[in-house]
Amino acid sequence: MAVADSHNTHDDHHDLYDHGEFIAHHFDSAEQQFDSGKLGIWLFLVTEVLFFSGLFVAYTLYRTNHPEVFEQAHVFLNKYLGGLNTIVLLFSSLTMALGVRAAQLGRNKNCSVYILITMVCATMFLGVKAVEYSHKWDMGILVRSAFDLTYTHPTPTTEIGKSLHISDYLVYLCVVPALLLAGFLVASVISKLVNKATLAKFMMAMTITVSGYFLGVVIGIIFMNATEGETGSTHASVIVEQPLMLMASTQDDHAADGDHEDGDHDHDKAAAGSSHDGEHADHEEHFGSHPADGGEASFDAHHPDPSTLSRDVGIFFSIYYCMTGLHAIHIIAGIIALAWVYWRCLLGHWRTDYFGPVDYVGLYWHLVDLIWIYLFPLLYLID
């Protein structure tokens, strides 16, 4: 029943008995299997869109009710770093599409190269993201309940942090990738020693993939310094140019901050915030310890209570971390799926009548890109 020659697809349009190596027994033909898989992945993508839409609802709701919070908060996001990441992700989408094309033509070697580039771009994206996150954590820009904005960067305490002048948080974010890098490298060498050439190649590709993360970190730091000035005093210039009522939330006595606050009085809202600085400091501490009371008092967008403003800015970053964090988790899942596709490239599995998995993983990857296409202007380009 199982006819071996499944390459023979062009003259008999998949008759019932043309079962190839990878065609599951419950499918009549390669085409039926492909179409079923494709419908399945599209339905999965529908659930993904709806999954993310919950966060888009949160975003829409808060932006409609508190547009001023979004205007204050977005200056803390570096739109050039976001733009860089957009381009990295778009490029990975291109290589993914080229990879699908290569698989459709049965060119496993080309496909593996494209998939590898896609994976490297994915880890690069995460590397840049790690620079962004650690930079914000340094400044106390965290989710709403932990939001405690200070414009000073703490001096690194870890040895690596001190020697490279990078944030401790960035060092911590690099621990897992560093372990993976070492692990894959060792696995590659061992596989080579025991003559498992394909496995060695796969492990080497994974090593290259993970090193993309560190490339992203380096590019991210360079890019951030170029667009924001010195690492130590980063954002000081932004604050001077765009004083915020956020200053209300800084309760420290840093001389530098005091200078900036004077500039706030040009702006009505900002003045309202900063003039009540000392007065409401205690209130804010109090509110901070009652996250359950959170959003309620702040819904009145028309008459914002100065003492509640900093809490709202924290809400923007709660939304920011949820959206970009969930997106980052999808990137990690995508890398794992891509690694599987890469492995099967090495085994030479893809043929003109069997490329479904590459196509499906590609569709997933493009969806991750698609979500970023919306996240980028929604979070980074608020003006």
Place this chain on the structure above:
Amino acid sequence: MSDHHEDLPPFCHPVSTKLLFGVFFGLIGLTILTVATSALGSALGMPPAFAFPLAMVIATMKAFLVCAFFMHMWWDKSFNVLAFLSSLLFVSLFIGMTMIDTGEYQPTIEAFDINNLANVEVSE
């Protein structure tokens, strides 16, 4: 394997590299455009009421390019396209219904006495 597309099974539609690169450069161009309009818009004092829809229109153009060509929707079965686009209908319902409801607790919020939190907690 052959590069001649007539040798391929009917469900296999490789997109030409020329088109893929064209789409990619289009996407890059639109990304630069959206950053530029955002930067220029704030410099020239473009009202947010105009800047936001503009950014969304550009994002949707990018989404169209990715969906239609990278995701092969242009050549895909119309049922798949319909299934995927229907998700947008549900998303708009989700957002729309929530937005309608957002004022529901406004009276409670307005009654909330910020200087008398102890009372509020007791009443809860």
